[in-house]
Amino acid sequence: MHSENSSESADEPPSQPLLNSLKEFHSAGRGFWADVPGSDWEDWRWQLKHRITTVEQLQRLMPTLTPEEFAGATLANNKLALAITPYFFNLIDPADENCPIRWQVIPRVEETHTAAWEMADPCGEDSHSPVPGLVHRYPDRVLLLVTDRCASYCRYCTRSRLVSNASGYDFHPQFDKQLEYIRNTSAIRDVLLSGGDPLLFSDEKLEHLLSELRAIPHLEFLRIGTRIPIFLPQRITEKFCAMLKKYHPLFISIHSNHPRELTTEARDALGRLADAGIPLGNQSVLLRNVNDDATVTKAHMQKLLMCRVRPYYLYQCDLIAGSSHLRSSVRTGLEIMEQLRGHTTGYGVPQYVIDAPGGGGKVPVNPDYVLSRDNGRVVIRNYEGKIFEYPEAEDGTPLVDAPKEIEEPELV
Numbered sequence: 056m057h058s059e060n061s062s063e064s065a066d067e068p069p070s071q072p073l074l075n076s077l078k079e080f081h082s083a084g085r086g087f088w089a090d091v092p093g094s095d096w097e098d099w100r101w102q103l104k105h106r107i108t109t110v111e112q113l114q115r116l117m118p119t120l121t122p123e124e125f126a127g128a129t130l131a132n133n134k135l136a137l138a139i140t141p142y143f144f145n146l147i148d149p150a151d152e153n154c155p156i157r158w159q160v161i162p163r164v165e166e167t168h169t170a171a172w173e174m175a176d177p178c179g180e181d182s183h184s185p186v187p188g189l190v191h192r193y194p195d196r197v198l199l200l201v202t203d204r205c206a207s208y209c210r211y212c213t214r215s216r217l218v219s220n221a222s223g224y225d226f227h228p229q230f231d232k233q234l235e236y237i238r239n240t241s242a243i244r245d246v247l248l249s250g251g252d253p254l255l256f257s258d259e260k261l262e263h264l265l266s267e268l269r270a271i272p273h274l275e276f277l278r279i280g281t282r283i284p285i286f287l288p289q290r291i292t293e294k295f296c297a298m299l300k301k302y303h304p305l306f307i308s309i310h311s312n313h314p315r316e317l318t319t320e321a322r323d324a325l326g327r328l329a330d331a332g333i334p335l336g337n338q339s340v341l342l343r344n345v346n347d348d349a350t351v352t353k354a355h356m357q358k359l360l361m362c363r364v365r366p367y368y369l370y371q372c373d374l375i376a377g378s379s380h381l382r383s384s385v386r387t388g389l390e391i392m393e394q395l396r397g398h399t400t401g402y403g404v405p406q407y408v409i410d411a412p413g414g415g416g417k418v419p420v421n422p423d424y425v426l427s428r429d430n431g432r433v434v435i436r437n438y439e440g441k442i443f444e445y446p447e448a449e450d451g452t453p454l455v456d457a458p459k460e461i462e463e464p465e466l467v
């Protein structure tokens with residue numbers, strides 16, 4: 056039996072105090088909205104109605120806006136709309152220009168610069184779309200884009216061509232055609248509802264869609280991709296969870312990028328979803344100035360587990376137009392993965408992937424742990440850099456003879 060803890064060091068690394076502080080749970084608080092009745096603040100529709108959507112509102116609430124942010128916010132509504140819920144706005148540190156929350160939702164002028172290799176549709180979704188709003192890239196599953204609205208808009212959004220409709224994409228999903236395609240394609244066993252954010256639908260509208268899908272015999276399970284528990288945890292009511300519970304097996308992938316997003320409010324909302332029996336995974340995007348740091352990522356992954364969420368994917372930032380200022384390198388991503396594997400619970404290690412530019416699908420990228428495969432053995436290294444070998448014949452069968460002693464290679 057494998058033991059996961061046998062080689063843990065009792066010594067505390069120097070980053071431990073930072074790690075511990077990042078893992079503390081805090082409420083987002085009421086901030087500028089201290090006078091608003093609690094019943095309004097807790098109402099998700101109130102939060103949506105009072106989003107910050109203009110440069111004037113932003114400047115009034117945050118006089119520390121930098122010139123880059125001011126210019127970005129002025130231009131934003133021509134490309135990807137500016138919108139931030141009051142709840143999420145309270146997580147921004149106005150005194151810190153490098154606040155990781157700030158970089159995710161406050162537009163910057165760099166968004167208007169497009170590098171030669173950047174694209175409007177980096178994952179090639181439009182070219183795999185047999186019906187508007189349905190992406191069929193892999194044989195047995197489809198992505199159903201059900202709305203172009205989100206509670207807040209992420210400045211690096213892969214679907215910024217269509218979400219918020221600021222750039223005139225004119226997205227109009229046709230549910231009848233989407234459902235008909237799924238009914239008529241028996242190879243589809245898994246449907247992922249995304250957008251935009253499906254959890255912005257009313258309970259009734261989402262239930263209608265889920266019940267139509269659940270009635271299709273060849274669908275084995277349903278998934279929803281959402282950032283609502285992070286941007287708008289008030290939306291995750293007990294009533295809503297009771298509705299979702301009727302459509303199992305149903306999985307939810309949330310999207311969170313930094314441990315500070317995991318507030319007491321988000322933790323409670325995620326707890327309600329988990330109590331409804333919904334397996335929860337997290338997808339995060341590697342972002343410069345946000346989470347391209349091993350300690351931050353480790354704290355984030357461990358905190359997700361405390362919220363009953365299994366880290367699922369860590370994405371290399373897609374080559375979306377105007378995202379260079381937020382993109383970190385693959386080298387950094389691999390270094391972070393190296394600091395996770397073996398250094399924390401296996402459940403807390405996401406799969407690092409690159410969505411192949413132009414539409415090749417997700418490609419896993421991992422640090423190299425297999426050093427060689429020849430001479431009747433596979434030579435591997437562990438998370439500490441120690442070398443081991445696993446005997447195996449050229450044809451893949453186990454070896455009978457004792458393997459030759461190997462020397463500690465110098466390459467690690």
Ligand code: SF4
Pocket residue numbers: 204205207208209211212213214215218250251252281282310
């Ligand atoms: S919540 Fe998702 S779809 Fe909406 S802006 Fe953010 S990344 Fe894009």
